[in-house]
Amino acid sequence: MMINMSYIRVKFLPFYLLISAGCTTVTIEEVQHTEATLVEGESVVVIGRRTSNDYETEPELISCIGKVLSKGDNQLNVIPEQTFMDNLYPWFEPRTAPLRVRDLQRLLAYDAVSQKFDDFNVHYIIWIDGNTETTRSSGSITCSLGTGGIGCFGFGTWDKKAEYEASIWDYKNKKLIGKVSSEADGTSYMPAIVIPIPIIAQVQADACKGMAVQLKHFFNNSQG
Amino acid sequence: MKIFIFKLTILTLLFLVLGCKSTLTVKGDFPTPVVNKLPFTLGVIYDNKFKDYQYSEVDEKREEWEISVGDAQLQLFKTVLPAMFSNVIDVSDFNSTENNSIDIFFKPSIDELQYNVPAETKLNMFEVWIKYNMKVYDNNGQLLADWILTAYGKTPTAFMKSQESALNEAMVIALRDAGAGLTLKFSHIPEINTWLLKNK
Numbered sequence: 001m002m003i004n005m006s007y008i009r010v011k012f013l014p015f016y017l018l019i020s021a022g023c024t025t026v027t028i029e030e031v032q033h034t035e036a037t038l039v040e041g042e043s044v045v046v047i048g049r050r051t052s053n054d055y056e057t058e059p060e061l062i063s064c065i066g067k068v069l070s071k072g073d074n075q076l077n078v079i080p081e082q083t084f085m086d087n088l089y090p091w092f093e094p095r096t097a098p099l100r101v102r103d104l105q106r107l108l109a110y111d112a113v114s115q116k117f118d119d120f121n122v123h124y125i126i127w128i129d130g131n132t133e134t135t136r137s138s139g140s141i142t143c144s145l146g147t148g149g150i151g152c153f154g155f156g157t158w159d160k161k162a163e164y165e166a167s168i169w170d171y172k173n174k175k176l177i178g179k180v181s182s183e184a185d186g187t188s189y190m191p192a193i194v195i196p197i198p199i200i201a202q203v204q205a206d207a208c209k210g211m212a213v214q215l216k217h218f219f220n221n222s223q224g
Numbered sequence: 225m226k227i228f229i230f231k232l233t234i235l236t237l238l239f240l241v242l243g244c245k246s247t248l249t250v251k252g253d254f255p256t257p258v259v260n261k262l263p264f265t266l267g268v269i270y271d272n273k274f275k276d277y278q279y280s281e282v283d284e285k286r287e288e289w290e291i292s293v294g295d296a297q298l299q300l301f302k303t304v305l306p307a308m309f310s311n312v313i314d315v316s317d318f319n320s321t322e323n324n325s326i327d328i329f330f331k332p333s334i335d336e337l338q339y340n341v342p343a344e345t346k347l348n349m350f351e352v353w354i355k356y357n358m359k360v361y362d363n364n365g366q367l368l369a370d371w372i373l374t375a376y377g378k379t380p381t382a383f384m385k386s387q388e389s390a391l392n393e394a395m396v397i398a399l400r401d402a403g404a405g406l407t408l409k410f411s412h413i414p415e416i417n418t419w420l421l422k423n424k
Contacts, residue, residue: 054347056380086255090404094397095376112258131380133348 022201024186026210032178036168036219042123043077044069044219045084049129050094057128061164061208065128068212074220079120088116101169101176122171126215130164132184132204141192152192159187162207166215180218182211245288248388250296252396257307257407262420265311267326269318270298271333279337286344291391293337293354296399301332304403308410318365327423328368329361335372339391342381350387350394351378356402360416369415375402 038044046066048057062081070078085092091107098104108114141154162184170177186201275298279291306312311325318329336355342348356373377398379390411417 050378056349056378058380088258089255089400090257090259090407093400093404095401096404096408110258110260112260116258 022186022188022199024184024201024203024206026182026184026206028183028210028214029181030178030214030218031180032218034170034175034177036124036170036177038076038123038219041077041121043079043121044124044126045079045081045120045122046126046128047081047084047092047097049097049127051097051099052129055131055133057130057164058132058204061132061204062128064205064208065126065166065212065215068209069215074216076216076219079122084120087120088113101174104169104171104174117171124177124219125169125171127167127169128164128211129167130162132160132162132207135159135161139190141190141196143192151194152196153194154192156190156192157187159185160201160203161185162203164207164211166211168215168218178218180211180214182207182214184210245290246387247290247292248391248395249292250392250395250399252296252299252392252399254300254303254396254400254403257304257403259307259407261310262308262411263310264327264423265313265325266305266309267313267315267318267320267329268301268305269315269329269331270301271331274298274333277334277337279339287341289339289391291337291339291395293334293395293399296395297334297402300399300403304407305330308407318361326363328363328419329365331359331361333357333359339394341387341391348381349378350381350390352376352391352394352398354398354402358406360413362419368419369413371413373402373405373409375399375405377401 046062046069048059048062050056059081066078066080069076090096091098091113098107108117137156137158139154139156141152141156143150143152162182164182166180166182167176168178168180169175184203184207186203186206188201189199190196191199275294277292277294277297279289279293281287281289313326315326315329333356334354335357336353338353340347340349340351342350345351352375354375356375358369358371358373359367360369362368375398377394377396377400379393379397381390411420
């Protein structure tokens with residue numbers, strides 16, 4: 001049997017559009033103390049801060065920022081978080097990672113640690129702290145099973161808020177050179193008339209894109 | 225017919241009882257620590273309880289979990305200790321024949337393991353605590369140091385991630401934390417520090 005793929009794409013397109021139609025407002029702020037200069041071959045590492053008791057900076061957010069930074073125009077050489085943490089184990093674990101730039105000196109007293117930094121050719125460490133959480137939810141959807149099949153009816157809505165802050169450390173000069181914050185708010189809806197139709201606000205993804213674009217600007221603005 | 229119904233009832237009950245239990249064999253990879261090696265030969269004693277450690281939930285109010293940590297923690301210690309000492313030998317006890325060359329003995333054990341799943345807390349996270357009891361003995365089998373090392377790991381719940389894989393991730397983070405704590409604190413335990421200075 002031949003399947004007409006273009007028909008399938010056209011048929012599902014409105015559904016996919018609807019899924020991604022939720023609205024998000026993103027606010028970005030940047031403070032830059034010193035110019036950032038990345039020469040060819042130098043790398044940055046994006047790493048999540050995981051010292052808080054009541055939330056966890058999501059690994060998928062860190063990898064999202066890394067991906068955006070390493071693609072497209074003005075791409076940066078980004079070391080993946082897990083690769084960096086594994087190679088510098090146990091110095092960048094949630095409870096052992098340096099909290100202030102000057103704490104880096106303690107690590108660099110170990111020759112093997114400073115050698116690893118040299119191998120990666122790290123110039124900047126970007127620490128991301130924050131999380132995405134659901135701040136409000138309301139409505140209800142009920143589904144029932146009848147002779148004609150399953151049917152749902154109702155309406156649900158929820159708000160999500162993403163708050164992240166990036167602290168950029170200059171490893172070579174042992175200085176905090178700036179901060180970028182990204183705050184995103186969005187409301188998702190789920191009307192259900194026979195089938196639930198999710199209209200999802202991509203709050204975390206939008207906060208990631210906003211943060212990554214600003215970080216690119218942070219590095220390229222200094223170079224330009 | 226009666227026998228058939230009886231067998232069916234037993235099978236159904238068994239299915240219900242076994243079907244409610246969640247099991248997890250912790251699996252993960254542990255990196256080699258980047259630290260300076262101590263110039264000593266360490267004899268490590270892993271007893272069977274440590275090698276086969278399994279946590280079984282006894283609280284009837286909680287979901288039934290059976291968590292096997294033995295293999296994963298053995299893998300962790302077998303990665304971490306050779307990076308800390310110039311030579312590491314696995315021994316069964318203090319009287320093993322290879323003991324002549326051993327400077328100190330090390331014997332780890334688990335005192336307690338606790339976990340939280342998101343349904344039990346306000347936080348949308350899986351959390352794990354492991355309380356280790358670390359013991360170090362001199363080459364005559366005399367206790368030198370005995371300390372508690374607490375390891376903690378947490379992971380947020382994620383869309384399309386099963387409870388097992390989220391709990392496994394929290395367990396692996398806790399084990400990594402144990403490895404980090406052991407590596408970085410070992411020489412700072414006062415009794416060990418004194419011994420190291422004496423035997424430099």
